[in-house]
Amino acid sequence: MSDDVATTAHFENRYQRELPDTYARVSPTPLKNPRWVAWNSALAHDLNWPHPPDNDLLHAFAGHGLLEGTKPIAQKYAGHQFGAFNPDLGDGRGLLLGEWNDGQGQHWDFHLKGAGKTPFSRFGDGRAVLRSSIREYLGSEALHGLGIPTTRALALVGSDEPVMRERLEHGAMLLRIAKTHIRFGHFEWFAFSGQTGKLEQLLNFCVTHLFTDCSRQPDPAAALFDAVTVRTAHLIAHWMSTGFCHGVMNTDNMSIIGDTFDYGPYAFLDAMQPGFICNHTDTSGRYAYNRQPDVAFWNLQCLAQALAGIADQSALRDSLSRFAKHYNERFLELMGARLGLATVMDEDQSLIRDWMQLASDETVDFHRPLRALAETEASDWATLDDDYVDRDRFRRFRQALAERRQQEPGGQTLALASNPVSILRTHHVQAVIDACEQGDDSLLHSYLAALQSPFDARVEWQRWRQLPPPDYQAQPLSCSS
Template identity: 40%
Template sequence: MKLSNLTLSTPYLSLDPIFFHEIAPTPLKNPRLISANLKAAKLLNSTLELHHEELENILNGTFMLKGSRPYAMCYAGHQFGYYVQRLGDGRAINLGSVNGLNLQLKGSGITRYSRQGDGRAVLRSSIREYLMSEAMHALSIPTSRALAIIGSDEKVAREQWERGAIVLRLSPSWIRFGSFEYFFHTNKHKELESLADFLLQESFPHLVGVEEAYLKMYGEIVMRTAELMAQWQSVGFNHGVMNTDNMSAIGITIDYGPFAFMDTFESGYICNHTDSGGRYSYDNQPRIGYWNLERLAHALSPLITTEKLQLELEKYGNYFTTKLMTLLRDKLGLDTPHEKDSDLLRVLFTLMENGRIDMTPFFRTLSQYDGNREKLLLLTLAPNQLNEWLDRYDERLALNSSSVEERHQQMLRTNPKYVLKNYILQEAIDAAEKDDFTLVNNLLMLAQNPYDEHPDFERYAGITPQQHTNLKLSCSS
């Protein structure tokens, strides 16, 4: 089945017109397909075929899928802690939904919510989002997906003149914490309730008709968000812009702007150079997740009593800690919990920071640890500290019921060999700006198979070159 034969629906447009702006995409000049993602295509239809020219036209807005009524969504949000009363899709246009997924073009032109923006996305940021959403999915971290990306000859002004691009993104929902904030702060409580009902139908159908459905939905959002924060922390992922308008109401990772997989471990790492105060630093992400959920609870207070919302919110810490400890035990190959595990992990992360250890290759090397410490000690500037920790680790492993071989197999399935660090993505961007898209497609394959061996890309599995370590990026990244 061809993509052009899909029929979309637009249930969001059944809401009051205040929720959206119907607007057609604005085509780019001389579009060209950079990459298409066959794995994502299967989400829309298991037999879906992707064709070069067809994809270019759909992404560029010159071919409209049957049933599509393009629109931008209205929402508000707290940006770096300050409330902004109306934001909305300033450079994203929704096409409609099929098979439980909402199709959205990012970089497709000006909408009512663009403010002073141009409605465009540049090639570098589009490549980063296209590849990163697939990388996160392969790591089993809930995320939006990406179907395809086009480049163009369109000139877009950022720090310098760049070329425009468009990504076709997929998500079960594009509703955000900020969507609820908009209707709460404008005292449109009827519309607030309509939005809650829509989200229930779209993403929490098992709660429709259940007593206290709104409260139970909020409780699930708390749990999903807490567990998502734990998943980010476990792989060293720094989102960079955790504004409430970038927080998914279904607990998935969305809106990839300035982000990073950490290189050498640095608990206070900030990947966004705009974030001068470190509000969205790596170690602050769990706290900000909670803070954002407080804002959502406040927005839902016309529908649910504050006391009941607070009781659900207070479960956040337990959800987060339980999930994080499970993930970290898996990373260490510990098959049963032990009361001293938290201290073992605390010491490990301290020595990773003191020893300037690159997180991903360290855990991957640890996945093959059999008592020989030579390879591990080469990864740190503090070998004595690591040796002391390994003594404790050996004692802890003795409590395992699994064999060494079973532990190795489990850890190799848990600790990726490859994550898309920013210097790796930059190599693909540099080539793409010269119209060479080979590395973009190679990295897509690498992103989708992060636990496998890829001899041709072995250099990407090692320690990040010092000059590229823990860089900061702009919001246009």
């Protein structure tokens, strides 16, 4: 890193300066006997982060001291949780340390998860555990590797401090990095508590720092909502095209900039199961895999309601009416790429639907068959027939795809670049967690490397291509996951 970047990079605190009285100042509660578990050197490079992961930094990211320029706060917000409005939400176990200015014009929130109790902890202990922190670290890097907008993690610190969840576990802290931690729920809090002035301040903050193009529009609030609608539609299309299930799409877990946010009981599909539920508290299936587009639309309606007092309501309705179009176009584009189609034409929609229906009816793995189609020359696709119970049905599909691919000279190259070799699978994550809880971080580092380069087929990552055992049944996870 050049000296001029090193001297211009620093921490700022724009959120608390421009939005006073919307947070609580809280100091981290130190984690006992901290140790490095993981350090994201690739992200550190992207951030122009100048400090090595030494003991001084370890202690800072374990709550034993503050980095120069940081002023930790716990943000206050609200949100709809499983459809019911909750006005009493906020950062209950995480602190926004400050906003890192990387010296190249980009600010990054440094958010320390597991930092101890805050005024918004309710009955929680404010801690994170190693298990859930590993899941967020791997999950966010997996999505980033696939090109899906997401928060990321710079550092993971473990300890031998006992923390009680369903069982006694090891405490940990995760340093989450995001361009913002502003959620739909921030807007809901101000709107539904009658704080119109604060709502306008929040809007101005977002327009000034996150949606600068909206500042030139006659109705910045409506313009911001339209941009959020597009970003959210595209994000959910990414999730659906890669078999990702978030598990708890409450409005307080929806990022205003369209990033994947808050990794709790998430999972990637193994078998293609449209109604897959990964959250064990989701007894109604509200957040099932196939309901994510509908839930995203519902959440956007909540955001529109929060903005209705400061934006043209007809413009908000118009933006909502275009959500399905934005989602469908992006989903078809992404699924088309997985089939090797650079340009999705109208007639290709039935081809994509046929594949999704075939995969669902036969409950085949969501990922492996598409990778097999990508790795195999179209002239040899007949060798894949035996992977399907209804061989004739698959034969009709592959013949139609082969004919269509004749119009796409770079189809196989596109398919190889769109179908990952390494996918985050729950049984692999559990193996990593089990090893780390015994003090062995080697599997974590191996899996992390594979997920960061998911389209590379390397011999040393062969174990991460293994499917779950035939009798394996992924269990729904809790929000403490």
